[in-house]
Amino acid sequence: MSDAQYEVTPIGTVRSPLTNQASAPKQGNEGSPDAWLEFHPGVLDALRDIQPGDQVIVLTWLDRARRDVLRTHPRDDLANPEVGVFSTRSPDRPNPIGLHLVEVLSRDDRRLQVRNLEALDGTPVIDLKPVLPGVADA
Amino acid sequence: MSDAQYEVTPIGTVRSPLTNQASAPKQGNEGSPDAWLEFHPGVLDALRDIQPGDQVIVLTWLDRARRDVLRTHPRDDLANPEVGVFSTRSPDRPNPIGLHLVEVLSRDDRRLQVRNLEALDGTPVIDLKPVLPGVADA
Numbered sequence: 001m002s003d004a005q006y007e008v009t010p011i012g013t014v015r016s017p018l019t020n021q022a023s024a025p026k027q028g029n030e031g032s033p034d035a036w037l038e039f040h041p042g043v044l045d046a047l048r049d050i051q052p053g054d055q056v057i058v059l060t061w062l063d064r065a066r067r068d069v070l071r072t073h074p075r076d077d078l079a080n081p082e083v084g085v086f087s088t089r090s091p092d093r094p095n096p097i098g099l100h101l102v103e104v105l106s107r108d109d110r111r112l113q114v115r116n117l118e119a120l121d122g123t124p125v126i127d128l129k130p131v132l133p134g135v136a137d138a
Numbered sequence: 139m140s141d142a143q144y145e146v147t148p149i150g151t152v153r154s155p156l157t158n159q160a161s162a163p164k165q166g167n168e169g170s171p172d173a174w175l176e177f178h179p180g181v182l183d184a185l186r187d188i189q190p191g192d193q194v195i196v197l198t199w200l201d202r203a204r205r206d207v208l209r210t211h212p213r214d215d216l217a218n219p220e221v222g223v224f225s226t227r228s229p230d231r232p233n234p235i236g237l238h239l240v241e242v243l244s245r246d247d248r249r250l251q252v253r254n255l256e257a258l259d260g261t262p263v264i265d266l267k268p269v270l271p272g273v274a275d276a
Contacts, residue, residue, distance in 0.1 A: 004262065006146040006199050008233050027204050043232055045208040048174070049225040056224075058233060070183040086194075086266035087187040094181055095146050095264045097197060124142065126233045128224035 008061055010124035011046075012039035015111075019121050021064065035117040039110050050104060050112060050128065058100040059110050059127035062118050065096035098123070101131065146199055148262035149184075150177035153249075157259050159202065173255040175263050177248050188242060188250060188266065197265040198257050200211040203234035236261070239269065 016035035037058065039047055050056065069092035074080040085093040102114035154173035175196065177185055188194065209228035212218040223231040240252035 004148055006148075006201070006262070008144040008146055010142055010144075011232050020175060020213050043224075046222040046224045046231065048209075048222040050222070057237070059233075062240065063144070070181065071186075084184040084188070085184040086181075086184045087268050089267060091185065093265065094149050095197075097265050099195070099237070124144070127231065128236050129227060129237060 008124075010040070010061065010126055011128075012037050012125040014038075014060065014117065014119045014121060014123040014125060015120045016117060016119065016123075018119070021120065024060070032106060032118040034113060034115050037112045037114060037117075039112075039125070039126075041110065044110065047112075047128070050107065052104050052106050054104045054113075055131040056102060056104060057129040057131060058098075058102055058114070058117065058119075058125060059129070060098035060100065061124040061126050062091040062096035062098045062119070063122075063124055065091035065093070066119065067092075067094055067096060069093065075135050081125045097126070111117045146262075146264050147271060148178070148199065148264055149181045149266075150175050150263040152176075152198065152255065152257045152261040152263060154203045154255060154257060154259045154261075156257070159258065170256040172243060172253050173257070174207060175250045175252060175255075175266075177250075177263070179248065182248065185250075185266070190242050194240060194242060194244045194252075194262060195267040195269060195270040196236075196240055196252070196255065196257075197253050197267070198236035198238065199262040199264050200229040200234035200236045200257070201257065201260075201262060203229035203231070205230075205232055205234060207231065224246065235264070 017033050071082045072090045074088050103115050105113040155171050209220045210228045240255050243251040
C-alpha cells in the first residue's frame with residue numbers, strides 16, 4: 001500500500017428495510033426491496049437534474065465490510081473455490097465501495113426512491129453517476 | 139455533509155501516456171491510449187484471478203479533480219446548459235471517483251495492461267470489479 005490516503009465524505013444515506021447482512025441478497029436483481037436514498041442538504045444542487053425514470057449508478061461505502069480480505073469463496077459458498085476479491089463483487093475488499101445500478105422511482109426534496117438496491121439500511125452513499133447510453137463505461 | 143469520513147487507500151497507480159487534463163478524452167471510448175495499472179505488493183493476492191481478455195471495472199480516485207463543484211457544463215462546453223454533477227461523468231464532484239470499463243490486454247506479476255483507460259498518469263487505483271454477465275449491476 002502507498003502512504004497516500006484520501007477521505008471519502010458521504011453525500012447521503014441508504015434507508016432500506018434490509019437491516020442485516022444475512023437477509024441481504026447478493027446482487028440487486030435477486031429480490032432487493034425498494035429503498036430511499038436520503039441526501040445531505042449540502043449536495044442537493046448536484047442532484048437537481050435526477051428525475052423519476054432515470055437509471056443511475058449509486059456508489060456506496062460498505063461500512064460493515066472487512067477491508068483485510070483478499071481472497072474469498074464467491075457468494076460465501078464454501079463449495080466455490082476461493083478467488084481473489086477483485087474478481088468478485090464481495091463487499092469485503094481493501095476499499096469497500098459498492099456499485100449499484102438502480103432506477104429512480106420517485107423523488108422529493110432530499111430523497112430518491114430507487115428500485116432494487118441491495119445495500120443495508122444506514123449504508124453511506126458516496127456518489128451518483130448517470131448510465132450513459134452508448135458509452136461502454138460501466 | 140455528515141461528520142463521518144472514510145479513508146480510501148490506493149491499491150495501485152495508473153501508468154499512462156496521458157499526462158494532463160487538456161489532452162485527455164472525455165470518455166474512454168473516445169480515443170484513450172492503452173495504459174498499465176501497477177499494483178501495490180500488498181494486494182496481489184486479490185488480483186490473482188484476473189487474466190488477459192477479462193472485462194473489468196476499474197475504480198480510480200481522480201486526485202486532480204475539484205471537490206467543491208456541484209453544477210457543471212457537460213463536457214466543459216459552455217454551450218451546454220449547466221446540470222448537477224450527479225447527472226454527469228465530470229471528474230469534479232464531492233467524491234471524485236472514476237469508473238472505467240476496460241479490457242485486460244496482458245499482465246505481469248504486479249501490472250495489468252488495459253485498453254481504453256481515460257485516466258491521467260499517476261491517478262490512484264482504488265478498486266477492481268468484474269463485469270458480471272447477466273447481472274444488471276453496473
